[in-house]
Amino acid sequence: MALLQIAEPGASPLPHQTRHAIGIDLGTTNxxxxxxxxxxxxxxxDVEGRALVPSVVRYMEDGSVLVGYDALKAIAxxxxxxxxxxxxxMGRGYSDIEHRENLPLDLVDVPGMVSVKTRQxxxxxxxxxxxxxxxxxxxxxxxxxxxIVGAVITVPAYFDDAxxxxxxxxxxxxxxxxxRLLNEPTAAAVAYGLDNSAEGVYAVYDLGGGxxxxxxxxxxxxxxxxxxTGGDSALGGDDFDRRIYCWVLDQAKLKSPPTVEDxxxxxxxxxxAKEYLSTHPEAPITARLASGEIxxxxxxxxxxxxxxxxxxxxxxxxVKKTLRDAGLRVAEVQGVVMVGGxxxxxxxxxxxxxxxxxxxxxxxxxxxxxxxxxxIQANLLAGNRAPGEDWLLLDVIxxxxxxxxxxxxxxxxxxxxxxxxxxRAQEFxxxxxxxxxMMIHVVQGERELVxxxxxxxxxxxxxxxxxxxxxxxxxxxxxxDADGLLSVTASEQTTGVEAxxxxxxxxxxxxxxxxxxxxxxxxxxxxxxxxxxxxxTQVDAQRLIEAVRSALVEDRHxxxxxxxxxxxxxxxxxxxxxxxxxxxQMTIAMDDLDADCKDFAGRRMxxxxxxxxxxxxxxxxxxxxxxxxxPKMVKESK
Amino acid sequence: xxxxxxxxxxxxxxxFTLLGLPKQFGxxxxxxxxxxxxxxxxxxxxxxxxxxxxxxxxxxxxxxxxNEAYQTLRSPLKRATYLLNLAGLDVGAESNTAMSPEFxxxxxxWREQLxxxxxxxxxxxxTQLQAEIDDxxxxxxxxxxxxxxxxxxTTDAVETVRRLMFLEKLHxxxxxxxxxxxxx
Numbered sequence: 070m071a072l073l074q075i076a077e078p079g080a081s082p083l084p085h086q087t088r089h090a091i092g093i094d095l096g097t098t099n100x101x102x103x104x105x106x107x108x109x110x111x112x113x114x115d116v117e118g119r120a121l122v123p124s125v126v127r128y129m130e131d132g133s134v135l136v137g138y139d140a141l142k143a144i145a146x147x148x149x150x151x152x153x154x155x156x157x158x159m160g161r162g163y164s165d166i167e168h169r170e171n172l173p174l175d176l177v178d179v180p181g182m183v184s185v186k187t188r189q190x191x192x193x194x195x196x197x198x199x200x201x202x203x204x205x206x207x208x209x210x211x212x213x214x215x216x217i218v219g220a221v222i223t224v225p226a227y228f229d230d231a232x233x234x235x236x237x238x239x240x241x242x243x244x245x246x247x248x249r250l251l252n253e254p255t256a257a258a259v260a261y262g263l264d265n266s267a268e269g270v271y272a273v274y275d276l277g278g279g280x281x282x283x284x285x286x287x288x289x290x291x292x293x294x295x296x297x298t299g300g301d302s303a304l305g306g307d308d309f310d311r312r313i314y315c316w317v318l319d320q321a322k323l324k325s326p327p328t329v330e331d332x333x334x335x336x337x338x339x340x341x342a343k344e345y346l347s348t349h350p351e352a353p354i355t356a357r358l359a360s361g362e363i364x365x366x367x368x369x370x371x372x373x374x375x376x377x378x379x380x381x382x383x384x385x386x387x388v389k390k391t392l393r394d395a396g397l398r399v400a401e402v403q404g405v406v407m408v409g410g411x412x413x414x415x416x417x418x419x420x421x422x423x424x425x426x427x428x429x430x431x432x433x434x435x436x437x438x439x440x441x442x443x444x445i446q447a448n449l450l451a452g453n454r455a456p457g458e459d460w461l462l463l464d465v466i467x468x469x470x471x472x473x474x475x476x477x478x479x480x481x482x483x484x485x486x487x488x489x490x491x492x493r494a495q496e497f498x499x500x501x502x503x504x505x506x507m508m509i510h511v512v513q514g515e516r517e518l519v520x521x522x523x524x525x526x527x528x529x530x531x532x533x534x535x536x537x538x539x540x541x542x543x544x545x546x547x548x549x550d551a552d553g554l555l556s557v558t559a560s561e562q563t564t565g566v567e568a569x570x571x572x573x574x575x576x577x578x579x580x581x582x583x584x585x586x587x588x589x590x591x592x593x594x595x596x597x598x599x600x601x602x603x604x605x606t607q608v609d610a611q612r613l614i615e616a617v618r619s620a621l622v623e624d625r626h627x628x629x630x631x632x633x634x635x636x637x638x639x640x641x642x643x644x645x646x647x648x649x650x651x652x653x654q655m656t657i658a659m660d661d662l663d664a665d666c667k668d669f670a671g672r673r674m675x676x677x678x679x680x681x682x683x684x685x686x687x688x689x690x691x692x693x694x695x696x697x698x699x700p701k702m703v704k705e706s707k
Numbered sequence: 708x709x710x711x712x713x714x715x716x717x718x719x720x721x722x723f724t725l726l727g728l729p730k731q732f733g734x735x736x737x738x739x740x741x742x743x744x745x746x747x748x749x750x751x752x753x754x755x756x757x758x759x760x761x762x763x764x765x766x767x768x769x770x771x772x773x774n775e776a777y778q779t780l781r782s783p784l785k786r787a788t789y790l791l792n793l794a795g796l797d798v799g800a801e802s803n804t805a806m807s808p809e810f811x812x813x814x815x816x817w818r819e820q821l822x823x824x825x826x827x828x829x830x831x832x833x834t835q836l837q838a839e840i841d842d843x844x845x846x847x848x849x850x851x852x853x854x855x856x857x858x859x860x861t862t863d864a865v866e867t868v869r870r871l872m873f874l875e876k877l878h879x880x881x882x883x884x885x886x887x888x889x890x891x
Contacts, residue, residue, distance in 0.1 A: 088757075248756070289740075289741075289744060290744070291748075292744045292747070292748065294744075389886075393886060449753060449756070450753065450756040450757075451756070451757070452756055452757025454754075459748065461744075461747060461748050461751055461753060461754070462753065463747060463751070487774075487778075488774045488777075488778075489774075490752065490767050490770050490771045490774065491771060491774055491775070492771045492775070548771070550752065550767055551751070551752040551753060551767065551770070
C-alpha cells in the first residue's frame, strides 16, 4: 500500500499552483512594486523600463487622475491639484502637520484625518495613496498576467496604529488584499540578509523621503530577529530639500514673496540640487519665478553640509537610543545596511560610517531593497515556501501599549520592542464603592500621561457586581498577533463578566505630537516621574477620603460630635492639600487624617467582631480595612 | 479536533519544559537561544499563513507562549522569580518589601550617591557607583545560583530576588544617568 503524502506545513504542494503575491514599497517620494518569480525577487518596471513610480497624484480638469512621472511634471505648474509626499499626511490630524505653511497644498482641517482640497473635491490621504497603489497593482497584474492573491505593503517601523490603519484602508480602496504590513527596515534586512547569507547583528539605517527609521536585527541561520526599533516619523529627505529651499530664499533676496507655484518649483529645484550633489562637488540652482525674477545660484558641498548638519545629527539620536534598547554597543554591530534614497547623500554616509566605525553597506540599491524584501515576505505569506527555504522573521511592536488608570496615568501592559505575537494580562480594580462599570481606554506611546499618548480605543466593561472599592479583580488581556493587530479583553474574575474589542483606531483622536513621542518621552522622563508621583498621591488621597466617607455613613454613631468634627476637618484639609498640588502637604494631611481616624477604626473593628460573635459576617469590614497593595484602579465609566 | 501543532501538554508545560531545558537557575544561554529559534521556526504563524483558522489560531497561541517563555528565562531575575513561583513561593514583588535594615540603609546611601553624582554631573562617581552595583549584582546572582540549584534555603532566595529587583532598578537609573550625560 502506498504511503499517503503529507506536505510540510506552509510548503507549496505543486509548482504550478504558485499563488502570486506582491511586495509594495509605498514611499513618501517614490513607490515600487516587486514580486518573486522563479524563486527570485524582481522589481517590476513600466513600459519605459522605469522601476520607480513618483508618489505624486494629479487631479485633472476632466475628472481623470494622473499618477507618477506624468503627475510629477506638473508639480510646479499646477501645485494645488498635484499632491506629493502624501505619506506625511497619512493618519494625521491637521494640527500634526509640521511646516504646513511651506506646503503648496490646500490642507483642510476636517474631523479625523487632514485632507487636501483639489479641483476634484476634498481628497483624504487614504484616497490619494489608493491612486498610487492602484497604479502599482495594475502594473503587477500586467506583468504577472495572473490574479494576485495579496500584497505586503511596507510602512515605517515608526508608524503608529492610526498611520498603519490608514495604509491598510488605502490598500483596500485600491482593491488589494493586504497580507501584512511590514516594517521598512525589516523588509530591507530580509532582502539584504537572504541575498548575502549574513549572520550576526545588523543595523538598518533607513532615511526615506519623509521618515527616518533605525532597526537593530540579529540574523542567525535564517531567523531574522528584530531586537529594537526606533526613529522619527517626521524626518526625511524632504527636510534636506526644505533646508536648501530656505537657503535659496535667503540668498536670492527676492523682491516679491514667492507664489505657491514658485514654492513648488523651488522645492523641486532644491531636490534636484541635493541629488546632484551626491555625485558632484557643486550644484546649480536656476529658476524663473512668477514675478519674472530669476534665481541663479550655486550650492557647493560645504554649504550644503553646513545647512543640513543638524538634520544629520538628528538621525543619530534615535540610533543611540535604539542601540541602548537592544542592549548593544556600537562594536557589536556587524554591518550597517543603508536604505532610502536620502542615504545617497555623502554627508550621511560619512556620519553613519563615523558613528558605527565602519563603512556602511551599499551593495543593494537603496531605492529597491525595501520592495524586494516585501516581495519575499509576500511570497512566503502566500504559502509559496520553496522546499529548503527556511527563514523566519520575528518582528517587534514599535510603541508600547497600555491602559488609562486613575489620574490620567498610563499603565504599560506591553512594552515596546516585545517580540510578536505577544499577550500580557494585568489586573485592575475599581475606584469607587459599588462601581459596576469600568472604562477601558487603550493607548499607545511611551509617555506616562494619557494626554501625551495616542488613544487607540475605548470600551466599557459593564455588569461588575457592586463591591467595595478595590475589591473587584478585573483582568485585562492584550493580545497582539503576528500582523501587529491588537485585541483587548477585560473580564471580572469572580463573575466572569467579559468585554472584548478588536482595536481599530480612529484617526486624529486626541492626537498630540505623535511625531517625537519617543524622543519627547526621554526628554520628559524626569517631569513625568514627578507628575506621576503627584498624581498617584492624589489618587491615594481621594481613595482615603472615599473610604473614610463611606465609614462615616455607616458608623457615624460610633463618634461623638467633637470626634466627628475632627475627622470632617481632616477631610477638608486633605482635599485642600490635594488641590494645591503639593505632594508633601498631601502626605502630611493624609497622615493626619489617618491618625484622626485611628480610634474610629478601632471601634468599628470591635463592633464588627461583636457582630461576628453574634453570628454576623465581618467580611465587609475586613474588606474596607484591607486597603493596602491593591492593583491599579480604573475609573468608573460615565 | 486535535491539532498536532498545539497539544494541551505543550501549552500547559512550564517554560523550561517547553524550551527543553533543565528546570534550574543555571542556564546555557546559547542552548536557550537556539531552542527558541528552532521552536519559532516550527510554530510561528507565518509558517501557517495559508493554513485553516484553527491551525493559525493554535500557532499564534503557541508562538505567544514561546515568546513569553524565552523572555522569562533569558532574564536571570525573571528566571529566578519564575523558579520560585514554580516552587510555590511568592516573591510578592509589590506587596512584600520587607528587607533587612542593613540593606535598607545601603539602599539609601546608594540612592543619595546617585542623586549627588547626577546633580553634580560627576561621571567618574557614576562609573564608580556602577562598578560597585555590578559587583553587588554579580554576588547576589552567585548566591541565588547556590540557593536555587544546590538546594540550600529557598527563603534566602526570595530575599535575594527582592534585593536584585532593587539593584537592577538602581543599575538602570545609573545607566540612564550616564547615557544622559554622554548625550549633552
